[in-house]
Amino acid sequence: xxxxxxxxxxxxxxxxxxxxxxxxxxxxxxxxxxxxxxxxxxxxxxxxxxxxxxxxxxxxxxxxxxxxxxxxxxxxxxxx
Amino acid sequence: xxxxxxxxxxxxxxxxxxxxxxxxxxxxxxxxxxxxxxxxxxxxxxxxxxxxxxxxxxxxxxxxxxxxxxxxxxxxxxxxxxxxxxxxxxxxxxxxxxxxxxxxxxxxxxxxxxxxxxxxxxxxxxxxxxxxxxxxxxxxxxxxxxxxxxxxxxxxxxxxxxxxxxxxxxxxxxxxxxxxxxxxxxxxxxxxxxxxxxxxxxxxxxxxxxxxxxxxxxxxxxxxxxxxxxxxxxxxxxxxxxxxxxxxxxxxxxxxxxxxxxxxxxxxxxxxxxxxxxxxxxxxxxxxxxxxxxxxxxxxxxxxxxxxxxxxxxxxxxxxxxxxxxxxxxxxxxxxxxxxxxxxxxxxxxxxxxxxxxxxxxxxxxxxxxxxxxxxxxxxxxxxxxxxxxxxxxxxxxxxxxxxxxxxxxxxxxxxxxxxxxxxxxxxxxxxxxxxxxxxxxxxxxxxxxxxxxxxxxxxxxxxxxxxxxxxxxxxxxxxxxxxxxxxxxxxxxxxxxxxxxxxxxxxxxxxxxxxxxxxxxxxxxxxxxxxxxxxxxxxxxxxxxxxxxxxxxxxxxxxxxxxxxxxxxxxxxxxxxxxxx
Numbered sequence: 001x002x003x004x005x006x007x008x009x010x011x012x013x014x015x016x017x018x019x020x021x022x023x024x025x026x027x028x029x030x031x032x033x034x035x036x037x038x039x040x041x042x043x044x045x046x047x048x049x050x051x052x053x054x055x056x057x058x059x060x061x062x063x064x065x066x067x068x069x070x071x072x073x074x075x076x077x078x079x080x
Numbered sequence: 081x082x083x084x085x086x087x088x089x090x091x092x093x094x095x096x097x098x099x100x101x102x103x104x105x106x107x108x109x110x111x112x113x114x115x116x117x118x119x120x121x122x123x124x125x126x127x128x129x130x131x132x133x134x135x136x137x138x139x140x141x142x143x144x145x146x147x148x149x150x151x152x153x154x155x156x157x158x159x160x161x162x163x164x165x166x167x168x169x170x171x172x173x174x175x176x177x178x179x180x181x182x183x184x185x186x187x188x189x190x191x192x193x194x195x196x197x198x199x200x201x202x203x204x205x206x207x208x209x210x211x212x213x214x215x216x217x218x219x220x221x222x223x224x225x226x227x228x229x230x231x232x233x234x235x236x237x238x239x240x241x242x243x244x245x246x247x248x249x250x251x252x253x254x255x256x257x258x259x260x261x262x263x264x265x266x267x268x269x270x271x272x273x274x275x276x277x278x279x280x281x282x283x284x285x286x287x288x289x290x291x292x293x294x295x296x297x298x299x300x301x302x303x304x305x306x307x308x309x310x311x312x313x314x315x316x317x318x319x320x321x322x323x324x325x326x327x328x329x330x331x332x333x334x335x336x337x338x339x340x341x342x343x344x345x346x347x348x349x350x351x352x353x354x355x356x357x358x359x360x361x362x363x364x365x366x367x368x369x370x371x372x373x374x375x376x377x378x379x380x381x382x383x384x385x386x387x388x389x390x391x392x393x394x395x396x397x398x399x400x401x402x403x404x405x406x407x408x409x410x411x412x413x414x415x416x417x418x419x420x421x422x423x424x425x426x427x428x429x430x431x432x433x434x435x436x437x438x439x440x441x442x443x444x445x446x447x448x449x450x451x452x453x454x455x456x457x458x459x460x461x462x463x464x465x466x467x468x469x470x471x472x473x474x475x476x477x478x479x480x481x482x483x484x485x486x487x488x489x490x491x492x493x494x495x496x497x498x499x500x501x502x503x504x505x506x507x508x509x510x511x512x513x514x515x516x517x518x519x520x521x522x523x524x525x526x527x528x529x530x531x532x533x534x535x536x537x538x539x540x541x542x543x544x545x546x547x548x549x550x551x552x553x554x555x556x557x558x559x560x561x562x563x564x565x566x567x568x569x570x571x572x573x574x575x576x577x578x579x580x581x582x583x584x585x586x587x588x589x590x591x592x593x594x595x596x597x598x599x600x601x602x603x604x605x606x607x608x609x610x611x612x613x614x615x616x617x618x619x620x621x622x623x624x625x626x627x628x629x630x631x632x633x634x635x636x637x638x639x640x641x642x643x644x645x646x647x648x649x650x651x652x653x654x655x656x657x658x659x660x661x662x
Contacts, residue, residue: 015208019157046157047164047193050208053200 002063003073005080013054015046020079022046028072035061043076081314082294086287087553088307089268090276091610093325094259095318096237098298098311100291101245111181111297121175124182128222129162135218136162158215167193183223190216239300239309241291245272260302262309264289267548268556268586269536274378276304278362280610284309286550335613339370343616345627351598351619354412354606356584360398363405365609370616373410375532375606376471376584377402379455380418392454399462410467412532412606413459414511415452417441417473436546441474446483456491460502469507471532476514478523485527509580513537518566521573531574532606535585539563558587559640559647564596568635571601582606591618592647595654598624599631621654 007013013021025032025043032043036058041048043062054060060080064073113121136158144152161167167189174185190212197209239260261276266285276283282304294311301310301321310317343351354375355366366374382395403411418440445452459470470488475481488508495502512518513534525531539556540547542563547556557563567583574581582604587593589611597605598619607615630650634643 015157015211016153019153019160022160042166045164045166046160048166051193051196051200055201 001065001069001073002061003077005060005062005077007054007056007058007060008080010056012056012058013049013052013060015050017079018046018049021049021076024075024079025072028066028068028075030064030066030068030072032062032064032072032076035063081317082290082311084262084284084287084290084309084311086262086284086307086309087267087550088282088304089266089270089273089285090261090281090283090304092260092280092282092304093321093328094237094239094282094302094304095321095325096239096259096300096302098294098296098300099238099240099258100294100296101240101242111184112179113175113181115179118176118179121180121182121185122172124223125171125175125186128182128186128219129168131222132215132219133159133162135222154211158211161212161215183220186219186223187216190219239302241294241300243291260300260304261285262287262300262302264291267550267553269547274358277608277610278357278359278365280365280608286548286553332613335617338613338616338620339368341370341616342372343370343619345598345619345622345624347623347625349603349624352582352604353612353616354582354584354604355612356606356608357402360401360405362609363402363411366612367406367409369609369612371409371609371612373412373467374402374406375412375582375604377411377413379414379416383416383418392458395455395458396461399459399468400465403462403466403468406466408466410469412469412471412509413462414471414473415442415455415459416445417511418444436540442472442480442484443474446480446487449487452487453491453494456488457495460491460495460506461500463503463506464501468503469509469530471509471511473511473534474513474537475510475524476516478520478527481510481524481527511537511584512570513585514541515566518570521570525573525577525579528579530580530582531570533567533570533581533583533585535563535567535583535587538566538585542566557640557644558585558590558593559596559634559643561635561638561640561643564600564634564643567597567602568600568631575601580604589615591615592644592651594618595622595627595630595650596634596643596647598622599627599629599634618651618655626650 009017022044033040034043034049034052036052036054039052041052043049052060062073062076064070064076136155140152140155140159143155170189171185174180174188175182180188194209194212194216197212237259238257239262240258241262243264244266245261245263258279258281260281261272261283263272263285264287266272270285272285273283282302284302284304284307287309298312301313301317303309303321313321343353345351352372353370354373355362355369355371356376356378357363357366357374358378358381363374379395382398399413439447456470459468462468472484475484485508492504507529509528509530509532510517510524511534512521512531514537517524535558536547539545539558539560543555543557543560545552545555547553571581581602583597583602584606587597588605589607591614594605594615595618605615630646633646637643637646
């Protein structure tokens, strides 16, 4: 399952948000990925999330697979 | 071949590979390992990451309590980066598939990420490149510092090339692999120079901008006698230096015999040779070279490495250790002499436009009496374990000296009240390094137990030259007649009233000046252990009457150049095989 989100934070997807995303993703038994344009990274990997370079207003696709996919998806989308 | 010239601050010749430290940290050698070594490299990579995480975790805790949650967050993010599975996989692939050494693999991947961040158009995000480079530097320091075997993957002998080196950088290096230092800025008396002398390895500083010309791992020859560095030397130059090196080894083997012989002149006058030291391990070096004691134990280092304010117990332990190593031979501890060229974050006063003339040394201590008392307490407590004397730097007026003595008396009373044992008769002395002190030397001698001449500062304050300023550094010369007259006045006055006088500046370790110093009446010289063999050898060939004649001739000469050639000629006549610098 997946959902589209828009980066609302005026600083973009910066270190603090990236840290929260990666910590959140690690809590669930699910594989969560974030896609920007054609680039897809694991939500657990903070460095990869940061290198997406997601500036304010950019749209990202969050995808979750696995046992707790819907819980993970909800929790992560709530961070944007 | 590239030839560079700089200021020679520590003698000797060494071969090695370039270890370049630039703004981004260690510039890593392109280095590869054999397939057999891959598991070991993987282990090194993992260990380095583990240690880094522990370090960051500790910093995170400290930062959260002291600075609040926001700062702790940065460290948490750093921790998360080291846990990034993609990052770790990429590094592993470099090691396992492309046979990169662990440091080279880590560095390559981190720099790729730093590049990525720099290319993100949004400013706030691209700032993160610095975080990545910080992390890389931290891990590189671990790999280079803790695991000596990581350096053997490159080569055993390294010459450090850097813009400048901070005290913590020089202490964190693996000393067993470092054969020499070359820096773009810096000069005699700087921290790097002191460390190089302590390690007895050559150093050439103040070379000017050159790091762009060098690649990590290039062959380097450093000639610390003449201040020359060769990058990628030609076979001819290499051969020439191999010959010089082997001659040096032969000579050293002969000089070894001097270590157990007390230093005396040809006519049998005993000359006391004391050691200058800063790091604890140097006390043993001094002892091994047959030193009669420690003439100058510098304590700034303890302030510079422990970023925290002075901790009395740490100082006490170090002082005690040195005193015990010296086993009954006297140890002269100089109180904190933080000066213009040894910046320290916590203690640096407000921006000082003329630091050499500003709040430094004993003045700084007097302005921070609590810090000063702590150090004095530590020294006094150590005096219960062996002979110690306290040396106060940069005392320039008698009223200043009286204030120092008042504080010392306070500390005496304080310790007595608590019944802490210490030597109540501990000798208190001053460094003579400001011309005003020389002019008042008779009065000072009535009030002190001993004196020690610090020539580096004495020269600076006499001829008004900052030796770190390359435009005027040439004027900094111990053979300046004015300087010689000041030394003469000081030594004569001290000998007249039978107060111990020694000389602990760089002049003491220059064999060409030994004759002059003995001729001026000095019988105690304090120097780094590396200089002791040379000086002992020179002393044993000297006749004191002749020294006296030479000194008086120097006192009647009106310029430094003539005095220098006089001394060189005399030395050549006495020791024909001695090769003076240049």
